[in-house]
Amino acid sequence: MICLLVFVITEFIFSLKEKTFLKFLRTSVILIIPFIIAIGINFGNLNTIREYSKYSIRGKSDLKSEHKNVSSGLDRDYITYWSYGIDETMNLLIPDYKGGSSKPFSKDSETVKVLRQNNAGNAANQLTKYWGTQPGTDGPHYVGAIVMFLFVLGLTVLKGREKWWLLIAVVISVMLAWGKNFMPFTNLFIDYFPGYNKFRAVTMTLVIAQFCIPLLGFLALRDYFNGSLSKKEMMKGIKIATGITGGIVLIVLLIPGIAGSFLKSYENDLPDWLTTALVADRKGLLRADSIRSLIFILMASGSILGFVSGKLRKEYSILIIAFLIMIDLWGTGKRYLDADRFEKPLMIQKSFVPTTADAIILEDKSYHRVLNLSVSTFNDNSPTSYFHKSIGGYHGAKLKRYQELIDSSISRELSLFQSVADKANSVDELLPGFRFTPVLNMLNTKYVIYNPEAAPLVNPRSMGNAWFIEKSVMVDGADPELAALKTIDPRKEAIFDKKFNDQVNEATFQLAPGDTIELISYKPDELEYKYSAAGERFAVFSEIYYPAGWKCYIDGNESNYFRTNYVLRGMIVPAGSHQITFIFKPSSYFLGNKISLASSILLILLASGFFISSFLKKPKSE
Numbered sequence: 061m062i063c064l065l066v067f068v069i070t071e072f073i074f075s076l077k078e079k080t081f082l083k084f085l086r087t088s089v090i091l092i093i094p095f096i097i098a099i100g101i102n103f104g105n106l107n108t109i110r111e112y113s114k115y116s117i118r119g120k121s122d123l124k125s126e127h128k129n130v131s132s133g134l135d136r137d138y139i140t141y142w143s144y145g146i147d148e149t150m151n152l153l154i155p156d157y158k159g160g161s162s163k164p165f166s167k168d169s170e171t172v173k174v175l176r177q178n179n180a181g182n183a184a185n186q187l188t189k190y191w192g193t194q195p196g197t198d199g200p201h202y203v204g205a206i207v208m209f210l211f212v213l214g215l216t217v218l219k220g221r222e223k224w225w226l227l228i229a230v231v232i233s234v235m236l237a238w239g240k241n242f243m244p245f246t247n248l249f250i251d252y253f254p255g256y257n258k259f260r261a262v263t264m265t266l267v268i269a270q271f272c273i274p275l276l277g278f279l280a281l282r283d284y285f286n287g288s289l290s291k292k293e294m295m296k297g298i299k300i301a302t303g304i305t306g307g308i309v310l311i312v313l314l315i316p317g318i319a320g321s322f323l324k325s326y327e328n329d330l331p332d333w334l335t336t337a338l339v340a341d342r343k344g345l346l347r348a349d350s351i352r353s354l355i356f357i358l359m360a361s362g363s364i365l366g367f368v369s370g371k372l373r374k375e376y377s378i379l380i381i382a383f384l385i386m387i388d389l390w391g392t393g394k395r396y397l398d399a400d401r402f403e404k405p406l407m408i409q410k411s412f413v414p415t416t417a418d419a420i421i422l423e424d425k426s427y428h429r430v431l432n433l434s435v436s437t438f439n440d441n442s443p444t445s446y447f448h449k450s451i452g453g454y455h456g457a458k459l460k461r462y463q464e465l466i467d468s469s470i471s472r473e474l475s476l477f478q479s480v481a482d483k484a485n486s487v488d489e490l491l492p493g494f495r496f497t498p499v500l501n502m503l504n505t506k507y508v509i510y511n512p513e514a515a516p517l518v519n520p521r522s523m524g525n526a527w528f529i530e531k532s533v534m535v536d537g538a539d540p541e542l543a544a545l546k547t548i549d550p551r552k553e554a555i556f557d558k559k560f561n562d563q564v565n566e567a568t569f570q571l572a573p574g575d576t577i578e579l580i581s582y583k584p585d586e587l588e589y590k591y592s593a594a595g596e597r598f599a600v601f602s603e604i605y606y607p608a609g610w611k612c613y614i615d616g617n618e619s620n621y622f623r624t625n626y627v628l629r630g631m632i633v634p635a636g637s638h639q640i641t642f643i644f645k646p647s648s649y650f651l652g653n654k655i656s657l658a659s660s661i662l663l664i665l666l667a668s669g670f671f672i673s674s675f676l677k678k679p680k681s682e
Contacts, residue, residue, distance in 0.1 A: 062253075063229050063268050070225035097666075100659025107652035111608050116457040118258040122538035123464065133250075133257030140246060142261040143239025144201070145193040147320065151200035152269070153208045153305065154312060155392045156349040157319060158192035159342050161199045165189060170337040178333065187334075191324050191342055193241070194263075199396035201237075201266045203273050205353035206360040206385050209305045210277025213364075217280050217289055217297035226276040233268035260456055281364075281381070285374055294368050302361040306354055313350040316343050356388050411443060415512035418447045427525055427582045428506035430516075437474070438466055444509075451505055461627050462604060465499065469545050473497040481510075487517065494521040502550040502625060504602040525579035526589055528597045529554045531568050534561060541626050554600050554630055560622035563632055569598050585644035592637040601629040601642075609646025614638050 068088070075084035099106070113119055118133045133139075150157040164185045165171045172184050190197055203211075211230075215223060235245050239262035249256045259265075280297070283289045289297075312318060321328075322342040323335060330338075363380040366372030372380075414422060421430060430448035432440060437452035445453045451470075473496060480493030494501065501521045508517040529552055535541045536558045544555045556564055577591035577599055587603065605623040612621045612631065615638050624630030633640070 061255075062232065062265070063271065066229045066232065067225045070221055070228065074221045097659050097663050100655050101663065102656065103659065104649065104652035104656040107648045107655075108646065111646070111648045113258060113457070115459055115461070115606060115608065117460045117463050118457055119460055121460055121464065123542070124537065125539050134259070136247070136250060137240075139250065139257065139259055140239035140243075140262055142194050142197075142263050143241050144234075144237040144263050144266070146238055146241050148192045148194075148200075149234055149237075150308075150312070150319070152203045152273070153205060154309060154346070154349045154353050155200050155202040155395075156189070156345040157312070158200070159189040159345055161396055162188040162190045162196040165341055170340045171334070174333055174337045187327075187338065189342065189345060191320075191322055191327075191338075201263070201270065202389075202392050203270055204385060204388050204392075205305070205309070205356040206381065206388055207274045207277055209301050209357045209360055210280060211273045212304050213297050213301035214276040214280035216300045217293050218276070218283065222279055223276065226272045226279075229272045230269045230276075233265050233272070236265040237263050237269075239263070281378075284368070285378070291368055295365075298361055298365055298368065302357065306357045306361075309350050309354045309357065313347060313354065316346050316350075319346055356384060360384055412446060414443075414447055415509075416514060417507075417509045417512050417516045418443075420515055421448060421507050421509075424506075426506075427504075427579055428522065429504045430507045430509065431500065431505050432509040433474075434509050434512050448507075451500065451503060459604065459606070459627075464542065465545075465627050468542055469499040472546075473500055490517065491520060494519050497521070498548075498550050499545055502600075502602060502628065523551055523602065525603075526577045526591075526599055526601045527551065528571055528575055528577060528593070528599055529569065530571060532556060532564050532566070532598055534558055534564070534567075538626075545626060550600070550625055554598060554624045555626070556622060556624045556630060560630075563620055563622050564598070565632075566596070566598075570595070571597070587642040589640040590637070591633060591640065593633065593635050595635045597633050597635075599631050599633050599640075600624055601631070603629050603642070605629045608648065609644050611643050611645055613641045613643070616641075 071084060075081045113133075117138075120133075145158070148158050165187065171187055172181070175181050175184050175187075188196075215227060235242055236249060239246050246262065251257075280289075284294050322339040327335060327338065360381055363372065363377050363384070367374055367377035428449065429451050430444065431437065431451040432442070432444045435442050435444065435452075439454050440450075440452050441454055444450045476496040477493045480496070481490055484490040484493070497505070497519075501519065501523050504522055504524060506519055506522040508519060510517060529550075531553045533544060533548060533553055533555045534557075535544055535555055538557070541555050541557055548555060572594035575591075575593045575597065577589060577593075579587065580590050581588035587601075589601070591597075591599065604627055607623075610629075612619050614633065619631070619640075621629050621631040629642075631640070
């Protein structure tokens, strides 16, 4: 959309300049039709994502105490966490300008040698080739030395609007990738460009440059090969492009210190013998890639020059350039996606073999949740969620309220539980620690894995799938609701927001000995409970509240439910024996898919009609 917007604005400006505004307007109106069809075909996905994003960490928080550095989407710090350094942009031309990737040095590097000489070989994996400002990276955004040469060539020889919209798009792309290193521009897009504050990392915007840079370069070749450019213009362009790109690379080769200190900020405190080796290795990487880029630029320049001067056929020139680009990008890409990055199917299958703890838990056929403390609980991509209903796991767009619960309550409870575990000498001494985990208990955390090859801990205080409470506590707003979770006993009390007070008429509920509620059937999109109660009761369900699609029915009649305890579902249920059913039927999904189907059919009909009419249309000569 950013790319298209730049293109449309550029076309608009040129239409005013060339007095062809009516033509621009007609073309724009016609293009609205395929634009609408394209949106329509993808509407099923777009509509559900749009709806879900409001409730995810990419939506606005209900908390008033949130840090000031927030937007209506993700936090600004989160958006700009991976920001390209301004000088790191040179990676587009020289892949290892900042060391390449966060990989350890090779065994024959100076760094590894001096570490071994000083009996510190174990530290080799902690020092990486990359020394830029990003927290870490798997590789640079290398466009290619030849492609960058062609891009500058295009800027030099092309005339008209094509050059300008592509150049502007590239500049915007690069400046946005700088993120926190260029916050005025970044804030402008975060605050005013729809959807931009949902981005996980601003370096993603470089995909625009990776599209526009080669396109502009190939347009320059197209114009010369089809005769739109004169030999004189092309010769001049080749000299300028070679001088600029080759000259920059040559300067870096001769004066590598222009790239900076070759050290990360914290590495300045390392011993001199180690920093000297680090600088030498990183300088070596920079010099080697500078020579490499210079060779590719000169070879590409020579092949085009050979055609321009009449010494090389056009077909050969094109093949040589294509072959050189492939060798350049393939060779660089192999550094970051080599054979070591691939795994045999058997190894993948082995990772889904249940551990001892998993096997024991799987014998329990009841519905419960599992907390895995043997991994990074909330950045976990292990098979925990493959085997169990997990408390943790990772997703790039978690529900915002659940993430806020993690930050404010669950993390605190895990810390308290860990303090008990540090003092415990046996499992029996550890179990009392569950007194300090009321939120985990209300989330139906029945098992805790602390060692994959040992039996899991069984939480005696897990509260099950649903229960009745004795007292309701009304609060006004998200902040007091979240804070109250640290003070109540969720087994007996439940918190609800003031906006749901039309559904909760009583503050206390007198429970009878025969009152029961239990889950009798579980499916991802359908939950069934049965209960028996002597009077009206406040039921709490250990399921995450998500209003966009979940419908609730009592004996087949749709009923209201509300949010309780910040993230769970609550409901006032009538006396007697009844069945409660929660069904997930999001109208956004069903409506969106109908629109997608209709748009796809429309596209097929339009395309079919075009080809049929073209086939049936008789030539004018007949």
